[in-house]
Amino acid sequence: MPHIQIKDFREVAFPCVHDGVEFDFIASNVKFPDDKLICAKSEEKTFLLQLKHTQEKWLLKSDKVTRVSPNLHIKRAIQAYADKAGLETLFSNLSEKELHHRDKESALKRIDFFAESFPEAKEIWIEVGFGSGVHLLHQAKENPDVLYVGIEIHKASIEQVLKQISIQKLDNVLLLDFDARLFLEFVPSNLVGRIFVHFPVPWDKKPHRRVISKAFISESIRCLKKEGTLELRTDSENYFAYALETFLALTQSDFRVRKNQDIGIISKYETRWRGMEKNIYDITLTNHELSLPIENSFDFSLTGKCTADLLKLNGSTHRFENGFVHFERLYTMNTGDYLLRLSMGSFDKPEHLFLIIKEDEALYFPSQPIASHTNFQSHLKLKALLYG
Ligand SMILES: C[S@@+](CC[C@H](N)C(=O)[O-])C[C@H]1O[C@@H](n2cnc3c(N)ncnc32)[C@H](O)[C@@H]1O
Structure with missing residues (x-):
């Protein structure tokens, strides 16, 4: 897993771009402020870097939920952030050669x-x-x-x-x-x-x-x-x-x-x-059958002002017949909005993702849930929990 260890962490001014990588926001865990997430975008791939404080060092690595492949994008983003913020690197497993390799259209x-x-x-x-x-x-x-x-x-x-x-x-x-x-x-x-x-x-x-x-x-x-x-x-x-x-x-x-x-x-x-x-x-x-076409056009939008107490929801699980919504972690963003880490969907095939909660809408991050029937039921449950 690509990562670097650094002595001290420094925040850059968000949003910014460095070495072709865009950094949009930073968010801090409301319970553990030294657990931070940084939004990075490299060649149309959007993901989060995770920053953790352990034993007088900081670790900058990829967040598991939004991790992208090939991991070259993660490596580039970690290096670009370290360069932009002028971080003192104690250890790095990023290879110089790989960092300068440019991708062809990936399979x-x-x-x-x-x-x-x-x-x-x-x-x-x-x-x-x-x-x-x-x-x-x-x-x-x-x-x-x-x-x-x-x-x-x-x-x-x-x-x-x-x-x-x-x-x-x-x-x-x-x-x-x-x-x-x-x-x-x-x-x-x-x-x-x-x-x-x-x-x-x-x-x-x-x-x-x-x-x-x-x-x-x-x-x-x-x-x-x-x-x-x-x-x-x-x-x-x-x-x-x-x-x-x-x-x-x-x-x-x-x-x-x-x-x-x-x-x-x-x-x-x-x-x-x-x-x-x-x-x-x-x-x-x-197979000898001719099947009917699929129907999967679900509306995953969340609009309006969130009325829920997010601090109270943080850590809670809400079940329904075929699935669930679990509020895993809550972060405050530098923009003043909230970032929520969720798991949702069916019990045996849960999906992990984030939700950015803004003043008058909420957006799934980095992309909306996969349009499955159970995910849509979880979405409706989430909508009821956030908007009453
Ligand atoms: C025992 S290996 C067999 C690999 C390969 N088919 C072969 O014959 O050598 C099973 C593979 O299935 C993958 N796998 C298990 N559950 C999966 C799932 N739900 N969706 C996609 N891949 C899965 C595992 O990661 C693993 O690589």
Whole structure:
């Protein structure tokens, strides 16, 4: 994680620009004023830097909720702030060489890219949890006419595969750092040719975190075009049994089960399991349905004067049938407005984000919640809590 340690912290005059990075505001935690957030913008990516005071030193690093990839933007912002404020650096893990490297159009997209206008020009294939990317890179190379969307939540894997996409000069891959279970809600109906879920984490002790569920299969069927496939591959006997039961629970389905099949490419995980002589199971579902288009135009605006006592709400959790809103932290901004860190949405797929509360409106930061049904219910709950 990019960071620097500094002796003393100094505030710059906000807003300002330095070395191509814009710094818009600073905010201080109302309970712990030495916990601060600085808003940075580098090449259209907006995120927060976090400043913490520990053992007579200050640590300037990336905030977890708004963290962007590639982390080059974070590194540039930390360095630019340190230079602008003339901070005395005690330790830095930012590399000089990397800081001066300029980005080409990145294959890594934000969820907004897909939520605003899903690319539909080419056939779409989706890989959930691509890990080391061996299967993803192989399929993208073999199928240049397909647009391959890889979804992963592990940052180091994303960075590694981004490098490979650039080295191998692949122009038909888009990556997304997002929970795949939430992503499918944004995919138009009847569009996708293949969805791969290879060696998902079995989560034997936390089954609610599993990718495969009844809801995920139903959403996959909606996204798949006619004769499109959802392809699960697993080495876990438990996960296989669970998945089989879940596929069978559908009122109507057409799927095929195979054992120890060679699929022409062996991922890092598969190499490990083969070495241990474990069985490998495939469940391939074929869709025969034509689904209705999705409806997800939700209004996430919050206008008017906030009437709630924010200090009282700070730290509280508000539940409703399918989800919740949790007021995690409250900050005061240099502009006189409030910044609220929230988690909201469904219990197993919560979203973390910020809200800037101004005199006569409130704005989600850095972008509004993803337009899912549960997020919208959480938004309505939040609206009622803030505006009565
Ligand atoms: C066991 S690894 C398998 C990686 C790869 N498919 C392979 O065969 O080598 C599972 C991967 O799924 C990712 N993952 C787990 N839950 C996810 C989710 N909800 N959305 C996207 N990726 C997820 C993990 O970060 C991990 O990289």
